[in-house]
């Protein structure tokens with residue numbers, strides 16, 4: 001049995017707590033002899049800064065390169081608010097994305113039927129919601145240069161960020177979106193601000209051209225990013241796959257995930273290009289939710305998004321879609337049995353903490 | 366009685382229809398001898414392009430400079446999708462904002478009690494909602510240079526947009542937000558992505574510094590723009606005034622307005638700096654909704670946002686807060702009497718078209 005290399009990066013805030021539940025599930029999988037793991041762990045974010053003086057060590061990045069899949073908890077927190085920009089916790093995550101060229105960020109927004117009432121939206125608008133945001137992750141304003149604050153002669157400051165996209169970057173993310181749509185609802189909505197941004201104009205043109213080169217079977221629509229923000233709130237079920245740039249994807253996917261009422265449930269995958277020889281792609285899996293410093297260390301965080309991220313890794317990186325399904329079913333079963341952490345609690349449910357929730361999933365596996 | 370100069374720019378799509386209802390209300394106000402107007406009208410957007418080959422003529426811009434208030438309908442539509450970037454309909458609006466230095470865009474998101482059930486959100490989350498987004502409108506990625514698409518040696522293209530903010534631009538918009546908060550709920554939430562953008566970092570620092578210089582009585586919070594997008598959906602009533610940059614403001618204000626269920630009801634004001642001598646500020650008023658080309662020309666568009674924009678003009682630019690109140694009360698009365706255009710229609714209400722709605726408001730005035 002081949003051994004699969006996993007790198008766990010628990011990170012900050014509730015990261016370590018939810019990652020502990022992934023360890024618990026991994027142990028069960030191994031004990032059952034279903035798959036053999038070689039598990040390593042390292043620091044990222046503020047916890048790395050506290051030890052190494054930077055948000056990720058070169059050694060940890062090298063480990064990430066060598067891993068079959070990286071699982072990341074969360075980064076950031078007020079503790080590091082004063083840290084220099086270059087060393088802020090997020091820099092560790094951004095370096096991983098860039099160094100591993102994880103250009104495709106897949107963020108499903110699914111409304112679990114058992115949780116539809118937890119949504120801020122009316123039940124009928126979100127019940128059965130299943131959309132996928134495909135966010136470009138290694139370009140745009142996140143990485144463009146110049147990115148700087150300079151002093152002006154008048155004593156004031158001037159800050160500059162640069163949004164840059166080249167044709168190939170848009171092409172490859174559009175391809176990911178079209179491929180994904182084919183195994184889903186066969187519809188892609190591309191979002192940009194072509195009425196204001198040149199990068200939006202190029203985005204629109206390249207997505208259209210890519211569509212014409214072999215993806216005409218997929219239905220393609222274009223929507224302005226602000227209008228899409230509105231439509232997400234008004235009628236989210238109209239969407240199947242949404243493809244958009246790094247910054248719009250950041251905001252719109254957060255809005256979309258919150259619609260579901262299941263934020264604490266949502267995993268994400270960040271994927272690189274397929275290696276032409278091995279067919280493998282570098283990948284990092286993490287919950288959509290953040291480090292939630294306000295509840296960190298209290299044992300109340302919901303570990304299901306982190307565990308669902310492991311399921312995604314089993315499916316997309318470790319060649320075990322059957323195990324992924326089993327794990328997803330275990331999560332659904334636990335919910336159906338009424339187990340709820342505080343974030344998804346409803347009257348009459350069984351209120352549990354992080355560890356109890358993890359134990360329940362492990363037992364149901 | 367002094368004469369007030371109004372410039373009407375109906376624009377595209379439903380713009381002319383809803384502006385016609387403003388004319389109707391203006392006629393009633395004049396007939397009652399309450400205020401004297403000197404009303405001029407001109408073209409903007411696609412309709413200007415069709416006549417002049419550009420999205421606004423220099424003459425129209427000159428008229429806008431000379432006006433006490435500009436009222437704008439909406440710009441844009443698929444008809445002009447093929448028009449060169451420099452001449453697209455939006456360029457007319459953007460030129461007006463920039464030339465008149467209308468740096469402060471006030472976008473209220475109010476949930477009219479009569480319309481709370483039209484919201485996608487659960488009634489209890491939006492009933493009584495009254496927040497104000499203060500969006501920076503003449504800086505950021507909308508206007509920064511370079512903004513271009515270039516050809517690369519490899520045959521691909523490279524698109525660049527530049528987000529630029531200088532200290533004074535952030536300072537003056539923060540001041541507007543703090544001043545507004547003082548006559549509202551006394552709380553300001555500033556949104557940026559300081560964890561990714563240098564302009565976000567400077568934004569955060571300057572807002573904090575401005576707060577310390579005489580606005581400490583106002584409660585100030587900072588929130589990442591993606592987290593704010595989430596919180597808008599989860600619990601919008603937590604906010605009073607939100608201050609943010611041009612691009613985040615574009616998206617977040619659209620999300621916020623859609624929450625209310627009252628999109629067709631929401632006006633906005635774009636204000637310049639106060640003239641130190643006359644105390645006047647240049648101003649443009651427009652509905653938050655767009656040109657809605659799908660329903661244009663059918664006489665079904667909701668004119669209330671456009672009429673409410675006139676009310677804002679009466680209050681902020683024409684020194685007639687009493688008339689503004691009367692007009693706002695007329696709108697509320699018409700709603701209370703069950704008048705509804707299609708966008709806000711509910712079972713059992715009186716379904717009316719654009720003109721009937723305008724007539725009803727004029728009659729209730």
Ligand SMILES: CC(C)[C@H](C(=O)O)[C@@H](O)C(=O)O
Nearest residue numbers: 076090093094250560561591
């Ligand atoms: C932590 C932060 C740098 C990150 C981002 O902005 O991409 C986060 O918000 C996300 O969406 O993964």
Ligand SMILES: CC(C)[C@H](C(=O)O)[C@@H](O)C(=O)O
Nearest residue numbers: 195196226441455458459615
């Ligand atoms: C029409 C367009 C240029 C404009 C913008 O992006 O600012 C619009 O969306 C708005 O919010 O007023």
